[in-house]
Amino acid sequence: MNMAVAPPRGPVTFLFTDIEGSTRLLDELGDSRYAELLADHHRLLREAVAEAGGYEVDTQGDAVFVAFAAPGDAVRAAARAQRALAEHGWPGGRAVRVRMGILTGRGTWVGDRYVGFDVHRGARVAAAAHGGQVLVCDVTRTVLDAAPQAGVATRDLGYRRLKDIASPERLHQLVLAGLPGEFPPIRTLDPPTNLPQPSATLVGRSRELAELAALVSESRLVTLTGPGGVGKTRLAVEVARAALQRFRDGAFFVSLAPVAAPELVAATIARALELQAGRDDETLPGRLAATDALLLLDNFEHVLPSASLVAELVTETAGVRVLATSRSPLGVYGEREYELEPLSLPDDAAPPLEAVTASEAATLFAARASAVTPSFAVTAENAVAVAEIVRRLDGLPLAIELAAAGMKVLSPASLLQRLGHQLDAVARPLHGLPERHRTLDAAIRWSHDLLDEGPRRAFARFAAFTSGAELEEAEAVCAPDGDGVALLTALVESSLVKRTERAGELRLLMLRTIRDFALERLAESGEQADAFARHARAFLALARRAEPHLTGAQARPWLDRLDAEHHNLAAAVRRSVEASDAATALALVASLWRYWQRRGHLVEGRELALLALGLEAGAPAPAELSRALEAAGGLAYWQGDFEAARAHYERALELERAHGEDAAVANALWNLSFTHSVTGADPETARRLVEESLALYRRAGDREGTAKALFALGNVWYFQGRLDPAREAYAESLALERGLAYGFSLGWALYMLALAEQGLGGGAEAARLYTEAFEVFSGAGEVSAGIMCLNALADVASADGDLMRAARLAGAAAALEAKTGAALASFAVRQEHREGLPELRELAPEAWAEGEALGLERAI
Numbered sequence: 001m002n003m004a005v006a007p008p009r010g011p012v013t014f015l016f017t018d019i020e021g022s023t024r025l026l027d028e029l030g031d032s033r034y035a036e037l038l039a040d041h042h043r044l045l046r047e048a049v050a051e052a053g054g055y056e057v058d059t060q061g062d063a064v065f066v067a068f069a070a071p072g073d074a075v076r077a078a079a080r081a082q083r084a085l086a087e088h089g090w091p092g093g094r095a096v097r098v099r100m101g102i103l104t105g106r107g108t109w110v111g112d113r114y115v116g117f118d119v120h121r122g123a124r125v126a127a128a129a130h131g132g133q134v135l136v137c138d139v140t141r142t143v144l145d146a147a148p149q150a151g152v153a154t155r156d157l158g159y160r161r162l163k164d165i166a167s168p169e170r171l172h173q174l175v176l177a178g179l180p181g182e183f184p185p186i187r188t189l190d191p192p193t194n195l196p197q198p199s200a201t202l203v204g205r206s207r208e209l210a211e212l213a214a215l216v217s218e219s220r221l222v223t224l225t226g227p228g229g230v231g232k233t234r235l236a237v238e239v240a241r242a243a244l245q246r247f248r249d250g251a252f253f254v255s256l257a258p259v260a261a262p263e264l265v266a267a268t269i270a271r272a273l274e275l276q277a278g279r280d281d282e283t284l285p286g287r288l289a290a291t292d293a294l295l296l297l298d299n300f301e302h303v304l305p306s307a308s309l310v311a312e313l314v315t316e317t318a319g320v321r322v323l324a325t326s327r328s329p330l331g332v333y334g335e336r337e338y339e340l341e342p343l344s345l346p347d348d349a350a351p352p353l354e355a356v357t358a359s360e361a362a363t364l365f366a367a368r369a370s371a372v373t374p375s376f377a378v379t380a381e382n383a384v385a386v387a388e389i390v391r392r393l394d395g396l397p398l399a400i401e402l403a404a405a406g407m408k409v410l411s412p413a414s415l416l417q418r419l420g421h422q423l424d425a426v427a428r429p430l431h432g433l434p435e436r437h438r439t440l441d442a443a444i445r446w447s448h449d450l451l452d453e454g455p456r457r458a459f460a461r462f463a464a465f466t467s468g469a470e471l472e473e474a475e476a477v478c479a480p481d482g483d484g485v486a487l488l489t490a491l492v493e494s495s496l497v498k499r500t501e502r503a504g505e506l507r508l509l510m511l512r513t514i515r516d517f518a519l520e521r522l523a524e525s526g527e528q529a530d531a532f533a534r535h536a537r538a539f540l541a542l543a544r545r546a547e548p549h550l551t552g553a554q555a556r557p558w559l560d561r562l563d564a565e566h567h568n569l570a571a572a573v574r575r576s577v578e579a580s581d582a583a584t585a586l587a588l589v590a591s592l593w594r595y596w597q598r599r600g601h602l603v604e605g606r607e608l609a610l611l612a613l614g615l616e617a618g619a620p621a622p623a624e625l626s627r628a629l630e631a632a633g634g635l636a637y638w639q640g641d642f643e644a645a646r647a648h649y650e651r652a653l654e655l656e657r658a659h660g661e662d663a664a665v666a667n668a669l670w671n672l673s674f675t676h677s678v679t680g681a682d683p684e685t686a687r688r689l690v691e692e693s694l695a696l697y698r699r700a701g702d703r704e705g706t707a708k709a710l711f712a713l714g715n716v717w718y719f720q721g722r723l724d725p726a727r728e729a730y731a732e733s734l735a736l737e738r739g740l741a742y743g744f745s746l747g748w749a750l751y752m753l754a755l756a757e758q759g760l761g762g763g764a765e766a767a768r769l770y771t772e773a774f775e776v777f778s779g780a781g782e783v784s785a786g787i788m789c790l791n792a793l794a795d796v797a798s799a800d801g802d803l804m805r806a807a808r809l810a811g812a813a814a815a816l817e818a819k820t821g822a823a824l825a826s827f828a829v830r831q832e833h834r835e836g837l838p839e840l841r842e843l844a845p846e847a848w849a850e851g852e853a854l855g856l857e858r859a860i
Contacts (some may be wrong), residue, residue, distance in 0.1 A: 007055045008069035010804045011847050012114070013104045014122035015054065015074045017045065017081075020097045020131030033091045033383055038062060043098060052077035057113060062623040067114065067823040071143040071846065076441035076539035078102060078134045079176050085177055086132070090228060091092045097131025104139040104850060106808070107678060117858065124162040125171065126220035128186045134174040136188065141172040145189050146845075147646045151177035157368040158248025158292060160188035167855040168249075179672040181625055185245070192250035194272060195241050195296070202238050204360030204365055205231075205344055212239045212338055216294070216323055217246070219336040223300075223324045226340035228513035229398030232325035234296050235340065240323060242663050247319075251294040257512040259469035260574065262306035264604060269295065284309065285316040292319030298602035299512055339477065342395030345387075352383035361390035364397060368404035376407055398513060402447045405495040419446055444517045447494050454483070455490035457723040460525050462497060463518035464535040468509035507564075525609060529579065536584050543591035551593040551745070562595045573608045582585045582618030585611070586628040593631035597638050606635040622659040626652045630671060637674065646675040666705055669693035670712055677715045687716045704745075706848040707736035711749050718756060727756035747776035754792065758799075767796045786815045798840065807844035809849025811858040814841075 019025070019041065019159035026034045041062065045512070049056060049066050052073040054274050058065040068074040078100050103120025103125050121137075129135045135146070141154050153175040155809050161168050171188075175181045215222045216239060224232045240251045254272040259265060266284040272295075275287060298309070302495040307330040313320050314334070324330060329337045331600065346355035346362055356362040356378050365386060369376045378386055389412060393399040419442075448459060458478040462469075465477070475484030487507060491497040498509045498516075508519065524529045529779045531653035549558040562569065569592060576585035589605075589612045605706025621626035633648030653668040660668070676686035691713045714729035730753035737746040754769035774789040841848045 005433070007057065007109050008115070009109065010069055010106075011104060011844075011850065012107050012118075013071045013074040014114075014119065015049075015064075015066040015068065015100065015102050016106065016126035017064045017066075017078075017079060017098050017121050020099050020841055022062045025094060025096070025661060029092060029094065036098065037091050040088060040090070040375060041085070041098070045081050045098075045796045046536050048077045048081035048084060051080060055236065066152075067107070067655060071102070071140040072147055072149065074102045075136070075140065075144055075152060075174065076149060078174065079149070082132065082134060082176055082179060082334045090407040099126060099129035101126025101129055101136040102134065102136040102140050102417070103663065104137060104467070106676060106850075107802075115693070119450050120461065121162070121165060123167070125169070128160065128162060128171070128497070130183045130186070133183045133186075134176070134220070136172050136174060138170040138172065138853050143846055153177075157186060158786075159250070160186065161192065162188055167858055169683065177616075183751050189600075191244055191247055193241075193244055193252065195237055195244070195251055195253050196509050197235065198440055200235065200367070200371070202234060203364040205235055205238070208235060208338075208340065209238060209242070212236075212323075213242060215336050215338060216243055216321060217433045219334070220320075220326070220328070221310060221322045221335045222338050223326055223329050223335055224340055225326055225329055225337055225721070227396070228516070229396045230342055231397035232340055234397070236296055236298065236323055236325050236823060239668055240294055243294055247292055247294050247321075249291050249293040249319075252295065252300065253296045256296050256303055257299040258465070259303055260570060262303040265306040266309055266797070267601070268698065269297075275353070277339060279485040281645065283312070285312040285320075288313065288317050288320055290318055293321075295320060295322050300324045300330060301328055303394050304328070304330065321816045330361060342399075343390075343397060345391055345395050353378070353380050354384045356387050359436050361393075361395040361400060365390050365400050365404050368401050371407060373407050382412040385416045385789065386779060389419060392416070399442075399444075402444060402495055403449065404452065405493075409494075430649075441517065443513055444496075446577060447496055448521070451490060451494060451641055455487050456521075457496075457525070457527070458484075458487040459491055459496055460521040461527065461531045462491065462510055462533075462730045463515050463522045465510070465568055466571045467565070468507055468566065470564075470847040471506045471567075473535075473538040473568075474508050475543065477534045479529070479557050480534060511749035532575045533581065533584075535568070535580065536576045536581065536588070539569050539572040540584055540588050540591070542667065543569065543588055543595075546595070547591040555598070559599055562592070563599060565709060566601070570604065570608060573612060579723055581622045582612075582615035582622065586613075586619055586624050588625070589631045590627035597634060602635055602639050606632065606639065609635055622655045623664065626660065626668065630656070630668070633671060642675045642679050642681075646672065649675060651756065662700055663702060663705065665707070666696035668699075669696070670705075670708055671846045673712050674715070677719050680719055683716060683720050687713075688717055703736055704740055707733045707749070708745060709738065711737070711745065711752065712754070714752055718752065723756050723759045727760060730756055747773045750776065751789065751792070758796065763796055763799050767793065770796065786859075787813050790816070794840070802842050803840065804847045807840040807847035808851035809859065811839050812854040814848075815852040816855075816859075 001161055008664070010449065031038060038061075038175050042059065045064055048462040052068065054066040054068045054073065054077055056066050059753070060680060066077070066078070068076075082098070082100070083840065085098055088096070101122055101124075103118060104124035105121060107114030107115075107116045125135050128526050135157075136154070141520050144152070144154060148326060154172040155175050157173055160171050160293070167304050171186065173181075174181070184426070195435045206600035212222065212224065213237070224236050231347040237253065238549070244251045247368060252272050254269050256265065256268065259268050270284060270287075273288075273293075289298070295313070300307075304326075308324055310324070310330060311332045314322055314332075341362060343360035346352070347360040348355070350358065351832060355368075365736035366376070366378050389403060390400055393403060403415065406418075417817070448456065459477040462474065465474070469477070471485075471488070478484060488497065492508070494500050496510070496514055498511070500509060522531060531560060533779045546558040546562055549555055569588070573585055573588045573592075576588065589609045593605060593609065596602060606770055609628065612628055613632060614842065616625050616628075616737050619628075629648045630651040633645045633652065633694060636642075636648065637645035649668065651670055653665070656664045656668045669689045673686045673689040673693065676682040676689065694706065694709035694713060710733035712728050712735060714726045717726035717729060734746075735752055737749050740746070750769050750773035754766040754773065757769060770789050770792045774786060774793070777789060778786050792810050796808060797806035799805075
């Protein structure tokens with residue numbers, strides 16, 4: 001029987017409960033006594049619900065679903081029910097423990113029940129609890145903090161992943177006075193992580209694992225040091241994986257090996273954590289202030305100037321811990337250094353077979369040798385040779401693994417003979433290498449020297465790649481004369497290059513230590529300049545293939561492809577600049593700027609564009625220079641530097657007027673118009689530029705260009721407050737955009753037409769257009785534009801009097817804008833539309849808080 005006259009509407013707080021172990025109780029008590037228990041359970045719950053004014057939505061067996069108009073009422077009912085359940089005398093003296101979950105959200109009343117995503121969320125919250133435990137969502141906890149109840153406190157359990165729910169949920173436990181407050185870990189999925197999955201079992205290192213785990217639990221910064229090849233990365237990954245459950249926001253692997261400069265470390269960490277681009281004035285520690293996570297920063301030695309960033313991360317955040325691997329300590333106050341020694345070697349005093357069995361180094365050799373030759377085993381006959389091999393290699397894991405690869409064709413005795421010869425050849429000190437690294441260099445050199453001449457040259461050329469390569473680019477750089485697959489296969493089989501897959505495509509990788517050796521061979525070969533030039537041309541070809549798709553309906557896979565080559569692309573630009581290859585450098589910038597803009601690499605992209613423009617005197621043609629100027633202008637524009645953007649666009653226009661075709665002139669006019677129209681700096685100049693662009697596009701019969709120019713004309717009128725002509729221009733642009741595979745422009749045309757419609761009082765039509773724009777932008781992964789649409793839809797809901805929906809959407813937009821720094825995305829929202837949005841926080845604080853917790857996907 002329902003305890004309220006009608007089910008609550010609008011924001012609703014759901015309470016889900018069920019008996020833990022009900023099947024076991026039924027089996028133990030039998031049907032009649034369990035029915036008595038269930039009747040008492042329902043009565044106690046209903047008394048608590050009735051006192052708090054709840055509405056009983058559904059009861060199925062021992063599961064009960066109740067709705068409340070206010071979060072505090074649900075908390076009061078749950079607390080009273082748990083106390084009554086704990087005090088009750090149950091049949092047979094059995095303990096009856098009920099788990100409960102409370103979530104504040106929205107539900108649509110249809111027929112005799114609530115439907116909606118938040119109903120499922122609430123059920124998942126309850127399912128995560130243990131018997132006697134009450135879990136609440138973050139919105140409910142916020143309300144409870146504002147109006148605390150006697151005998152009720154909360155304990156933050158952090159962000160947790162619930163089954164079938166995409167975004168992590170921040171959960172809290174009610175701590176009820178007089179009742180047990182300690183429970184096992186709640187039943188949620190693992191914290192988020194991108195830790196690499198090891199390809200083989202870690203051999204040995206049990207002592208180091210335990211000692212490092214203790215250090216990570218005690219210290220905010222632990223640096224694992226040691227020579228290249230000693231196994232720092234592999235051990236650190238294992239430590240991070242073992243500690244994962246202790247960090248509510250997860251553990252993340254950040255590869256610094258391909259990072260070209262210390263100033264790019266922050267952006268690399270942000271990408272590993274899948275953070276969207278932040279504001280220019282927002283630091284990485286500020287964005288991670290409330291984060292409880294472990295960051296594994298791998299290969300730090302070549303970016304040591306960025307150690308100050310690590311210091312800020314561990315001092316200015318609440319719970320970020322850092323485990324770094326480096327060939328030298330970072331030099332940060334409070335750092336705990338752990339120097340990793342090589343694997344244990346066979347004991348000379350023990351019998352050979354016994355000594356090999358007890359040695360970590362020999363155990364690793366045997367494991368890797370049997371992986372390439374399944375019939376291999378350590379025996380009394382080969383134990384002496386195996387022991388000597390790992391001693392010669394000083395127990396360095398990488399050196400041992402490289403040597404073990406030779407067991408495909410050699411016996412331990414012949415391997416030892418060849419390895420000994422190579423070690424003698426490199427016994428002299430190598431400049432800049434630690435003593436232990438001599439043997440690693442020898443191991444790599446030995447594997448290298450076993451190659452035929454063709455694979456050797458391919459090995460050296462592969463060093464041109466900063467972060468690996470897919471097969472097409474690898475062949476272009478390593479085998480320009482053909483036979484690339486055979487040459488690269490030889491490198492993979494020798495363990496000098498690793499094979500992996502990305503999105504179903506073969507990708508080849510070279511460990512940093514091996515790449516250092518390969519770079520030396522490349523410099524000695526006299527082919528370095530040619531290899532770097534082929535590398536740049538290969539990635540220019542990729543950039544040119546991708547460019548037409550970067551703003552179209554199928555942009556996402558191409559953006560993902562360029563993301564995988566981010567460091568190679570940057571290296572291609574820098575090397576082209578260093579080689580004074582103006583044509584390649586300028587063409588790369590021209591083709592890549594939309595990628596840099598859409599994936600949040602604005603700072604680096606703009607730096608590379610300016611480097612390339614330093615070679616403008618060597619530009620092969622005015623058109624190439626003009627395209628690079630357009631790229632630099634676009635990057636500055638999206639950073640909000642309209643003055644710099646205008647200067648680049650004006651120079652591009654001058655070049656096109658002097659040398660270009662009408663279409664290029666029209667495009668240059670179109671670009672320049674935005675720096676005058678959206679800023680309101682010079683609307684008359686903006687109008688003149690757009691009208692000239694429009695005339696050129698119309699004369700050429702260019703439908704796409706005409707649509708773009710009409711959109712720009714709409715901006716001219718809109719930002720002067722002339723909404724009728726703005727609506728007309730946007731509508732004409734939209735009509736042309738329909739059917740074009742240019743989703744970026746279609747979304748903007750929909751959005752700006754919606755703004756004009758709303759300004760003229762057409763709220764319903766504006767909402768429809770905003771929603772369609774939202775679908776276009778979100779389908780392409782446009783976070784900034786999605787935030788813009790959320791704000792606009794919140795404004796429509798507010799104007800319609802639906803304050804709760806408006807507050808939820810505005811709260812979601814505000815939280816996402818703060819997280820991503822997407823300030824430019826809101827430039828088109830007129831001031832009178834934005835002024836009312838913050839007031840919603842005061843008018844509907846619970847709904848606003850709920851919206852802040854949504855995230856983009858759930859807001860959509």
